[in-house]
Amino acid sequence: MREGEKDPGLYDFRPYRGRPKLAWPDGKQVAVWVSPNIEFYELDPPANPHRKSWPRPHPDVVGYSHRDYGNRVGHWRLAEAMSRHGFPGSVSLSVAMCQHLPEVVADAAARGWEFFSHGIYNTRYSYGMDEAQERALIEDSIRTVREATGQTIKGWLAPALTHTPRTLDLIAEYGLSYTCDLYHDDQPGEVHVKSGRLISMPYSLEVNDHYGFFVYNMSPRDYADTLIRQYQRLADEGGTVMCIPLHAYLIGQPHRIGPFEEVLRHIAADGRAWITRSGDIADHYMQQVAA
Amino acid sequence: MSLDPAYLDYPLRKRGMDHGYYPYSNLFERPPLAWPSGKAVAVAIVVNLEWFPILPADKPFRAPGHMVTPYPDYRHYTAREYGTRVGFYRMLDAFAKVGARVSVAANGAIAERYPQIIADILADGHEIVAHSTDMNGTIASGLPEDEERALIAAALDALERVTGMRPRGWMSIARSQSFNTPRLLAEAGLAYMADWVNDELPYRFETGAGAIVNVPVNHELSDRQIVTVQQQSADSYVEQMMDAYALIKSEASALGASRMLPLNVTPYVMGLPYRIGALERLLGWLANQDDAAFHSLSEIGAALR
Numbered sequence: 001m002r003e004g005e006k007d008p009g010l011y012d013f014r015p016y017r018g019r020p021k022l023a024w025p026d027g028k029q030v031a032v033w034v035s036p037n038i039e040f041y042e043l044d045p046p047a048n049p050h051r052k053s054w055p056r057p058h059p060d061v062v063g064y065s066h067r068d069y070g071n072r073v074g075h076w077r078l079a080e081a082m083s084r085h086g087f088p089g090s091v092s093l094s095v096a097m098c099q100h101l102p103e104v105v106a107d108a109a110a111r112g113w114e115f116f117s118h119g120i121y122n123t124r125y126s127y128g129m130d131e132a133q134e135r136a137l138i139e140d141s142i143r144t145v146r147e148a149t150g151q152t153i154k155g156w157l158a159p160a161l162t163h164t165p166r167t168l169d170l171i172a173e174y175g176l177s178y179t180c181d182l183y184h185d186d187q188p189g190e191v192h193v194k195s196g197r198l199i200s201m202p203y204s205l206e207v208n209d210h211y212g213f214f215v216y217n218m219s220p221r222d223y224a225d226t227l228i229r230q231y232q233r234l235a236d237e238g239g240t241v242m243c244i245p246l247h248a249y250l251i252g253q254p255h256r257i258g259p260f261e262e263v264l265r266h267i268a269a270d271g272r273a274w275i276t277r278s279g280d281i282a283d284h285y286m287q288q289v290a291a
Numbered sequence: 292m293s294l295d296p297a298y299l300d301y302p303l304r305k306r307g308m309d310h311g312y313y314p315y316s317n318l319f320e321r322p323p324l325a326w327p328s329g330k331a332v333a334v335a336i337v338v339n340l341e342w343f344p345i346l347p348a349d350k351p352f353r354a355p356g357h358m359v360t361p362y363p364d365y366r367h368y369t370a371r372e373y374g375t376r377v378g379f380y381r382m383l384d385a386f387a388k389v390g391a392r393v394s395v396a397a398n399g400a401i402a403e404r405y406p407q408i409i410a411d412i413l414a415d416g417h418e419i420v421a422h423s424t425d426m427n428g429t430i431a432s433g434l435p436e437d438e439e440r441a442l443i444a445a446a447l448d449a450l451e452r453v454t455g456m457r458p459r460g461w462m463s464i465a466r467s468q469s470f471n472t473p474r475l476l477a478e479a480g481l482a483y484m485a486d487w488v489n490d491e492l493p494y495r496f497e498t499g500a501g502a503i504v505n506v507p508v509n510h511e512l513s514d515r516q517i518v519t520v521q522q523q524s525a526d527s528y529v530e531q532m533m534d535a536y537a538l539i540k541s542e543a544s545a546l547g548a549s550r551m552l553p554l555n556v557t558p559y560v561m562g563l564p565y566r567i568g569a570l571e572r573l574l575g576w577l578a579n580q581d582d583a584a585f586h587s588l589s590e591i592g593a594a595l596r
Contacts, residue, residue: 040309042303042309043309043310044309044310046295046297046298048294048298049294056352056431056467057351057431057432057433057469058432058470059432059468059469059470061463061466061467061468061486061487061488062465062466062467062486062488062510064489065486065487065488065489065507066488066489066510066511068308068489069488069489069490071315072315072316072317072318072489072490073318073489073490073491076317076318076319077542096301096304099304099305099306100304100305100306100307100308100309100315101307101315102306103315103317120301120304121301124298124299128292128293128294129293129294130292130293130294132293133293133294133298133299136299137299213521217520217521217522217523218521219517219521219523219527219530219531220531220534221530253509253511253512253535254491254512254534254535254536254538254539254552255511255512255531255532255534255535255538256534257538258534258537258538259534
């Protein structure tokens with residue numbers, strides 16, 4: 001990005017109207033990817049000078065144990081529901097999960113899910129890192145996921161959405177192909193970087209379960225209805241990407257997983273969805289569309 | 292600009308949790324527990340019965356539901372008292388109608404100020420859970436250990452003086468603890484606490500002064516979360532609890548395991564005239580489920596031993 005300028009220069013302006021239509025495999029209209037955030041929050045992390053890890057003094061019992069619920073209960077419930085309806089996950093991973101709770105990572109890997117990096121912990125932020133520190137974070141992510149799963153990460157969702165002005169250039173330099181941190185489009189597109197090729201992968205905060213339940217205060221059934229409306233519209237328009245970003249500690253709750261499973265059932269039955277993983281969408285796009 | 296190099300050290304990055312309180316455990320690989328009723332799903336009703344002084348304290352933090360306006364905040368002081376005088380009695384009648392024994396997480400101040408309420412709770416066979424002294428009795432790191440120990444003792448003493456029994460369980464205000472709390476609760480002889488929300492079954496929690504049982508009372512399923520925070524209707528709350536029950540029951544059936552459904556309700560929320568009918572409808576529906584039984588937190592915690 002252009003640091004210090006009013007326009008960070010992340011991408012070219014390309015209005016939605018008049019674009020050539022993107023073609024997905026088998027004539028599908030919308031690429032649908034489900035993104036469970038598999039995260040580890042620390043009980044007593046060190047302080048980042050730019051952002052507090054927890055809103056309350058440590059231990060933030062409800063904050064911490066709510067997240068821990070995702071790994072003890074929610075993941076297993078969500079993963080089973082996704083597998084039942086043929087949805088692989090594209091995991092935004094706190095890579096320290098590979099050390100702390102490898103059984104969760106191994107379960108996701110055995111289901112054919114893809115992993116990309118969401119930092120080391122969701123309680124360690126990139127704000128304030130110098131270049132060497134940020135390189136260490138990226139190299140750690142690549143190495144840790146490779147050792148745990150054999151996969152080479154292709155994507156990045158910044159830890160707790162904390163960035164530096166050089167993050168996008170660095171992940172492109174390390175050979176990653178997509179970022180999930182830019183929310184300007186319903187289709188992939190080129191991101192300006194110093195070297196390599198990086199595309200933006202449509203993720204979503206608007207239909208993220210965290211926004212659904214804690215920003216928009218939706219009931220579980222309202223959230224399910226929101227996802228179905230989002231899907232219907234993007235499938236009608238065609239050539240689009242729909243991401244369903246989830247947290248097992250939220251969507252895996254007993255009052256929420258049932259309505260959510262109806263969304264998976266709906267999308268799987270509709271027939272217009274390319275139900276896939278973020279890395280597969282990136283590979284397909286980069287082959288189809290020249291940089 | 293750079294961060295202190297220690298910020299990129301991860302001394303606890305190893306197998307398991309980043310603390311010694313409990314090991315990781317997948318709910319779906321747990322040895323089965325059995326409830327006293329033998330039913331698959333224990334419905335644990337937990338009522339918070341609280342007294343909010345009109346002079347709020349902010350150390351270590353102001354309790355949720357506490358005073359809002361400049362002094363004197365008649366509106367919140369009396370609206371909370373409404374729950375205790377009126378709403379709670381509607382709830383007691385609703386519980387009696389379906390034969391539900393519940394757990395009442397009561398401030399010590401309730402016993403000191405309103406011993407008649409404690410007598411009415413006990414007469415209906417409900418359990419009393421210690422819930423601090425009054426709504427100024429919040430706990431968080433920064434509260435000196437001797438003050439926290441004294442606060443726990445004062446709450447237990449106040450309840451014991453009126454009930455004749457030492458409470459066996461503890462629920463902190465807003466489920467907020469310090470690093471000392473689990474140890475102080477174990478040292479005070481409590482059998483269980485109901486603060487950590489990371490599970491759907493009771494589990495052992497190491498405190499440094501022996502183990503205590505944590506009985507998770509899911510805050511996401513509470514009326515405060517759904518109705519007060521998320522601003523959903525009483526009917527939506529009921530629908531969400533029915534959906535939760537259906538899911539938990541289906542998992543219990545598939546696994547041949549027992550499960551719990553915690554219903555955390557608040558007299559000044561669900562005890563209002565326009566909401567109590569929804570709660571009564573939910574209770575009646577739950578009472579008619581073949582696989583459900585109402586159990587106290589003590590009964591659920593004791594199933595672990």
